Amino acid sequence: MQNQPEEERGTYIVDGxxxxxxxxxxxxxxxxxxxxxxxLHLVKTSKRHAAVIGMILRRDxxxxxxxxxxKKLGGNRLDVSATTHVRAGETxxxxxxxxxxxxxxxxxxxPLRHAFDFRYEEELGEHKENEYCKVFFGSYDGEYExxxxxxxxxxxxxxxxxxxxxxxxxxxxxxWLRETVRRIDESMLxxx
Numbered sequence: 001m002q003n004q005p006e007e008e009r010g011t012y013i014v015d016g017x018x019x020x021x022x023x024x025x026x027x028x029x030x031x032x033x034x035x036x037x038x039x040l041h042l043v044k045t046s047k048r049h050a051a052v053i054g055m056i057l058r059r060d061x062x063x064x065x066x067x068x069x070x071k072k073l074g075g076n077r078l079d080v081s082a083t084t085h086v087r088a089g090e091t092x093x094x095x096x097x098x099x100x101x102x103x104x105x106x107x108x109x110x111p112l113r114h115a116f117d118f119r120y121e122e123e124l125g126e127h128k129e130n131e132y133c134k135v136f137f138g139s140y141d142g143e144y145e146x147x148x149x150x151x152x153x154x155x156x157x158x159x160x161x162x163x164x165x166x167x168x169x170x171x172x173x174x175x176w177l178r179e180t181v182r183r184i185d186e187s188m189l190x191x192x
Contacts, residue, residue: 014087021085022050024132029117034088041073043128048119050086051131052096053180056110056138061189062156064140066103068174069150073127076152078165078173080180081138092134100138104154105145110138116183122175135180137188159184 013019020034026048040049056064063081070076084099086092093112100106115135122129146154157165159181166173166181173181 019085019087021087023047024050026119026132029092029132029134031086037085040130041127043123043126046121046128046130048130048132050092050095051133051176052084052086052092052099053080053133053135053176054082054096054100054110054112054138055115055135055180055184056081056100056104056140057189058141058156059139060156062158063162064104064144064154065157065162065177066146066150066154067152069148069152072150073124073129077171078169078177080174080177083133083176093136096136096138103147103150105147106140106142108142110140112136112138115188118179118183120175120179129175131176133176133179135183159186159189 019037021037021040022031023033023035023040024031029050031050035047039045040047058064065081066079068075068077068079082096082099082103084095086095096112097109100110113136115137117132117134119132120129162181166178170178
């Protein structure tokens with residue numbers, strides 16, 4: 001699959017070239033400049049960059065969450081439905097739709113509702129996450145197929161179950177999932 005990133009010796013390749021992602025304005029999340037993903041993910045050269053998080057919410061009010069593939073940065077932990085960086089020519093929303101296609105093989109555009117934004121940092125060895133995250137809820141009850149390069153398994157959890165899991169098993173959840181879940185409250189689960 002030519003358009004999907006491959007991790008080769010620490011360099012992510014997209015369409016035959018090293019992946020470039022957007023740095024952002026620290027306060028607004030406005031997309032600024034494209035820089036190599038590899039550079040933005042190293043502790044010594046990290047800058048705040050754009051990420052988008054999708055939380056698929058079914059009609060039964062359960063979220064689709066994934067067990068992140070162990071080979072991924074921050075892997076072998078419970079994670080959001082889908083997440084990615086914003087690349088050239090993309091918006092936060094179009095990047096998330098690409099991520100739903102790549103990670104879950106969802107071929108239709110998922111209806112999105114912006115929930116909130118947050119910033120976070122996490123050092124993972126010589127790598128560092130330093131992200132401005134826009135979080136969207138996606139309404140979807142259709143078919144999906146987990147991409148084994150991205151996801152070990154998928155499960156469905158209520159908000160209460162997610163909050164309990166994150167509280168009791170913090171190291172077993174990605175930091176961006178923990179940050180997302182702690183900001184969600186029941187009032188957000190009502191469709192607008």
